Amino acid sequence: MASFAKINDDNEVLAVLTLDNENCVNSEGVETESVGQQWLETHNNWPADKWIQTSYNTINNTHTLGGTAFRGNYASIGFTWDSSNNIFWPPKPYPSWVKNTTTASWEAPVAKPALTAEQNAQNTKPDAATPSTHMWGYDWNEDTQSWDLTDTYA
Amino acid sequence: MQKKVLSEQALYFGDVKMPKHWEIDSNDLSGYILQSNIRNSEFLFSKTWDKLNTYIREHINLKYKISLVNKNTWGNIYKPTETTIPLKNINPIDLRNSPDFTLLYGVKVEDCTIRIYYEDNRRKGRSWDMPLINNQFIMFPSTNMYIIKNNQKDSLNFVQTITYEYI
Numbered sequence: 001m002a003s004f005a006k007i008n009d010d011n012e013v014l015a016v017l018t019l020d021n022e023n024c025v026n027s028e029g030v031e032t033e034s035v036g037q038q039w040l041e042t043h044n045n046w047p048a049d050k051w052i053q054t055s056y057n058t059i060n061n062t063h064t065l066g067g068t069a070f071r072g073n074y075a076s077i078g079f080t081w082d083s084s085n086n087i088f089w090p091p092k093p094y095p096s097w098v099k100n101t102t103t104a105s106w107e108a109p110v111a112k113p114a115l116t117a118e119q120n121a122q123n124t125k126p127d128a129a130t131p132s133t134h135m136w137g138y139d140w141n142e143d144t145q146s147w148d149l150t151d152t153y154a
Numbered sequence: 155m156q157k158k159v160l161s162e163q164a165l166y167f168g169d170v171k172m173p174k175h176w177e178i179d180s181n182d183l184s185g186y187i188l189q190s191n192i193r194n195s196e197f198l199f200s201k202t203w204d205k206l207n208t209y210i211r212e213h214i215n216l217k218y219k220i221s222l223v224n225k226n227t228w229g230n231i232y233k234p235t236e237t238t239i240p241l242k243n244i245n246p247i248d249l250r251n252s253p254d255f256t257l258l259y260g261v262k263v264e265d266c267t268i269r270i271y272y273e274d275n276r277r278k279g280r281s282w283d284m285p286l287i288n289n290q291f292i293m294f295p296s297t298n299m300y301i302i303k304n305n306q307k308d309s310l311n312f313v314q315t316i317t318y319e320y321i
Contacts, residue, residue, distance in 0.1 A: 006212075009173055014212040045205050047173050077216060 005075035072104030187229030253317035
């Protein structure tokens with residue numbers, strides 16, 4: 001199986017389709033992107049160069065099954081294809097966030113603080129039957145350009 | 155103080171920006187419109203129509219997270235200076251099977267105006283005029299009445315209509 005993202009002229013992902021292997025292998029039986037693109041052009045009424053192969057098992061530039069990551073992230077509707085970095089980017093979460101091409105993810109301009117040992121302990125269930133007392137975490141505040149400590153149980 | 159929008163009457167409009175060399179073939183689409191009008195038959199499926207329909211559905215989903223499902227489609231030819239009677243694409247006694255949205259696409263148009271009627275609470279009978287030009291679409295709620303005006307004296311106007319429901 002091979003997945004392809006359909007993109008428009010603005011490089012926005014419109015749809016993601018999955019092909020049978022037989023539709024994207026060349027005459028020597030090797031999976032080839034251009035063969036899949038041509039098949040999609042013929043059957044889906046959209047130009048071949050606007051179909052970009054994507055990997056189901058790649059997220060944040062890591063292959064979840066231990067293989068080689070491919071194009072940063074598995075594409076999804078609303079993602080953007082970046083041909084210069086060869087990465088599918090998810091929508092930018094905040095205007096101030098910037099691309100990290102190593103992890104294929106968006107990063108805040110200020111690093112997220114770590115929770116203290118006490119906060120981590122309070123987030124942890126004492127046992128299976130007892131809920132934790134807090135759920136501490138940090139949320140990005142675009143107005144103040146900083147991380148706000150929040151307790152979702154509060 | 156807070157606000158909750160319970161319902162909205164929105165117009166969606168713009169160009170159909172297809173990739174280069176993959177533009178909507180207006181000659182092909184107007185041919186199908188002519189054929190269905192002359193034969194008084196159903197509008198036939200074509201690759202050109204499918205390009206248009208797919209473009210609209212995918213881009214409305216991308217930009218506004220509205221999943222559209224096709225209800226019906228037809229094409230009309232409007233004579234010079236013709237103004238339609240007020241049109242509405244819902245059946246008031248069968249709302250369940252009526253569409254949510256009506257889309258008008260300018261296949262081959264010249265000086266064409268769409269007037270969409272709406273109500274603003276107690277202010278009834280308001281209208282909004284929008285020009286429809288070649289390769290542009292206007293989509294609005296099917297509960298809104300509208301008229302199509304061919305303003306000039308020389309050419310026929312070809313307009314494709316597609317109705318949708320959303321899920």
